[in-house]
Amino acid sequence: MNPFSLQNKTILITGASSGIGRSCSVECSKSGANLILIARNEEELKKTVSLLDPDSKAEVIIADIVNAENLEELIAEKVSILGKISGFIHCAGIEKTLPLKKHNSTLYNDIFAVNVIAGFELAKILSLKKYKSEVASFVFISSVAGLVGEIGKTAYSASKGAVISGARSIAMELSRSNIRVNSISPAMVNTPILNKMFEDVGEESSQEILKKHPLGIGEPEDVANACVFLLSDAAKWITGSNLVVDGGYSAH
Ligand SMILES: NC(=O)c1ccc[n+]([C@@H]2O[C@H](COP(=O)([O-])OP(=O)(O)OC[C@H]3O[C@@H](n4cnc5c(N)ncnc54)[C@H](OP(=O)(O)O)[C@@H]3O)[C@@H](O)[C@H]2O)c1
Structure with missing residues (x-):
């Protein structure tokens, strides 16, 4: 069997209604996985489902991952349909570019709630024996902002x-349950989050950011393909790592 295949694996993906999460859904389906897709926007999630490989089965959960009280029940229902979870991608995320003087505790709390806590809480649920298959791989989407400083990104960075450091500790703890845990740090990728950020920082700063990418801005599938690799058996000896997928951004 091709070690890069995701055949016979059920993968749960947050943030599947847009950008990188949508691309992860499409690439995982092309690699043979069945999918449980989570986001709030039903219409956009349906659009993602319409883009999947026709041989792949998909179930959707329309939920706010921060506030949904019955998320575990909803996941249990989908697992009973598609089978136990072999892979998890936490791709849901929110970004704000604001000067430090405009940061406040609400902003920190909102960003951490989605980017960090919701992902780790989901990992807690998915690591339970009743939901996980024999062997599993969890991938958290971080950012190069988690590695290098950027103006206006205090809360986001x-x-x-x-995400990177927490994922490492989860990797240590869950290795005994045969769960590998890694993160990915992309630089700028062509998605709605990026377009919004360019609007926030203005034309001049946007041009500067673009110049910092030796290989140019990434496409969502550049990150999705790295996810497929980490979810596959080809990465069976990789855990606790952060894979930088940044077109050379952090090599400066
Ligand atoms: N694009 C980049 O340049 C870039 C670079 C580095 C890292 N990243 C990271 O990559 C990830 C995906 O980014 P993207 O560019 O694809 O963003 P995006 O297009 O804005 O998509 C964000 C996704 O997160 C979901 N989401 C946000 N809050 C949620 C909540 N409370 N409950 C459920 N779902 C929620 C959204 O779904 P709904 O709105 O439907 O709920 C959407 O599917 C993020 O973690 C981001 O920080 C992006």
Whole structure:
């Protein structure tokens, strides 16, 4: 069997209604996985489902991952349909670019709630024997902002740094349950989050950011393909790592 295949695996993906999460859904389906897709926007999630490989089965959960009280029940229902979870991608995320003087505790809390806490709480649920298959792989989407400083990104960078370090500790704890845990740090990728950020920082700063990418801005599938690799058996000896997928951004 091709070690890069996701055949016979059920993968749960947050943030599947847009950008990188949508692309992860499409690439995982092309690699043979069945999918449980989570986001709030039903219409956009349906659009993602329409883009999947026709041989792949998909179930959707329309939920706010921060506030949904019955998320575990909803996941249990989908697992009973598609089978136990072999893979998890936490791709849901929010970004704000604001000067430090405009940061406040609400902003920190909102960003951490989605980017960090919701992902780790889901990992807690998915690591339970009743939901996980024999062997599993969890991937958290961090950012290069979790590795290098960027103006206006205090809360966002802090959340993405927390994703990398928290994922490492989860990797240590869950290795005994045969769960590998890694993160991915992309630089700028062509998605709605990026377009919004360019609007926030203005034309001049946007051009500067673009220049910092030796290989140019990434496409969502550049990150999705790295996810497929980490979810596959080809990565069976990789855990506790952060894979930088950044077109050379952090090599400066
Ligand atoms: N694009 C980049 O340049 C870039 C670079 C580095 C890292 N990243 C990271 O990559 C991830 C995906 O980014 P993207 O560019 O694809 O973003 P995006 O297009 O804005 O998509 C964000 C996704 O998160 C979901 N989401 C946000 N809050 C949620 C909540 N409370 N409950 C459920 N779902 C929620 C959204 O779904 P709904 O609105 O439907 O709920 C959407 O599917 C993020 O973690 C981001 O920080 C992006």
